[in-house]
Amino acid sequence: MLKKLRKVFKSISDSYIWKSVFRHDYRDTSRNRILQIMSNVFLHLHPARIPAHAVKIRFTWCMGGITFLMFLVTAVTGVILMFYYRPVGEYAYADMKYLMFDVPFGPLLRNMHRWAAHGMVITVWLHVLRVFMTGSYKSPREFNWVVGVVLLVLTLFLSFTGYLLPWDQLSVWAVTVGSNMARATPFFGSEGPFNPLTGVTARYDARSALLGGTLVGPPSLLRFYVLHCIAVPLIASILMAVHFWRVRKDGGISGPL
Amino acid sequence: MESKTTDQVSKSDGATLWTRRKFLSYTGWIGFFTILGVWSIALLRYMFPRVLFEPSPIFKAGTPADYSVGDVSEKFKETQRVWILRDENGIYALLARCTHLGCTPRWLPAENKFKCPCHGSGFTKEGLNFEGPAPRPLERLKIYMGEEGQLIVDKSKKYLYEKNEWNLEGSFLELKA
Numbered sequence: 001m002l003k004k005l006r007k008v009f010k011s012i013s014d015s016y017i018w019k020s021v022f023r024h025d026y027r028d029t030s031r032n033r034i035l036q037i038m039s040n041v042f043l044h045l046h047p048a049r050i051p052a053h054a055v056k057i058r059f060t061w062c063m064g065g066i067t068f069l070m071f072l073v074t075a076v077t078g079v080i081l082m083f084y085y086r087p088v089g090e091y092a093y094a095d096m097k098y099l100m101f102d103v104p105f106g107p108l109l110r111n112m113h114r115w116a117a118h119g120m121v122i123t124v125w126l127h128v129l130r131v132f133m134t135g136s137y138k139s140p141r142e143f144n145w146v147v148g149v150v151l152l153v154l155t156l157f158l159s160f161t162g163y164l165l166p167w168d169q170l171s172v173w174a175v176t177v178g179s180n181m182a183r184a185t186p187f188f189g190s191e192g193p194f195n196p197l198t199g200v201t202a203r204y205d206a207r208s209a210l211l212g213g214t215l216v217g218p219p220s221l222l223r224f225y226v227l228h229c230i231a232v233p234l235i236a237s238i239l240m241a242v243h244f245w246r247v248r249k250d251g252g253i254s255g256p257l
Numbered sequence: 258m259e260s261k262t263t264d265q266v267s268k269s270d271g272a273t274l275w276t277r278r279k280f281l282s283y284t285g286w287i288g289f290f291t292i293l294g295v296w297s298i299a300l301l302r303y304m305f306p307r308v309l310f311e312p313s314p315i316f317k318a319g320t321p322a323d324y325s326v327g328d329v330s331e332k333f334k335e336t337q338r339v340w341i342l343r344d345e346n347g348i349y350a351l352l353a354r355c356t357h358l359g360c361t362p363r364w365l366p367a368e369n370k371f372k373c374p375c376h377g378s379g380f381t382k383e384g385l386n387f388e389g390p391a392p393r394p395l396e397r398l399k400i401y402m403g404e405e406g407q408l409i410v411d412k413s414k415k416y417l418y419e420k421n422e423w424n425l426e427g428s429f430l431e432l433k434a
Contacts, residue, residue: 202413203413204305209305212304217310218310
């Protein structure tokens, strides 16, 4: 019986279609291992071989990778949540309630999204701490540190924009306070230093660009939604590609001296 | 093996300023960056809509007869965040926003001052900050007389004491009692 099954499987795996998808088999030779990794777009992000120090968790903490995992979880759960959420003042809060009470697994998805988001912020700070403490920002990794700082700011901005979306009291006031800070920006804020030089007013300044108006209202909700779901994830993805690429090119993950 | 590029050839015999190749290259890149620049400016302007669907900052505040000298009216505090005050010289409007971090202060008639509940900033009846962390006096708003003799307040026009704007037209409506 088993022999017959094995024969069937062999005929499938020897077929033209199968081989076009799965290029290499699982023979455990050094050459085959490398071929499998190099020919896979997802796997080849990692080097074909890693040095022993790369798995020294005491040193690396693995926080960079975990941050990326958190990002993937928030992205996937976020997309799924988008099936029910409308970024319109009239519907936003109701849709959130709908997800929490009337959608099967709605609470699970929303909570996963929130936990992963908070987790990402925590792990990204731990990652920053680790990189700093191990001196892994030093030559030749200086540029990657800068890219990393930009990614950190984008992560925090993702949290900020996402917080408005439930459209409850906590959201609106938190964003009011945060966006009031934009009003105090030098040059570009209507109440900041040097503002007469650029001619910004309360109607046209950094804060009103962010809010789409002079107060936190439906235009702000839509704007924050687009920033949260499209603009910032796109930019962050591009920068993450650069960030991971630089890790590889600068000699792989840093290790103890 | 010294073959010169087209650029070098033209330079050496001085026949032209630029080669055709260089000219096209410059034109192309300048065109590219010009278009990029123009698109960036357009994108920036795109972020500021011409029409906002927000409540109008202008509201009617009754007539001067509704306010007696020495009054601090809280009639529009809840709905518009504005105090209307009248002294011997006339009427002015103060924005009920603490200049420290934006909370709404309270008027305490017994102590003749505005007091902010958040961090204790204190303002005089005129709106001058005299205690607490408030860095600036309260802001005055444009107030003027309408055609039918009613008071009109425009919250989008502010007058700041520290910029000597309390002398300006609109910050104060002169009325003989």
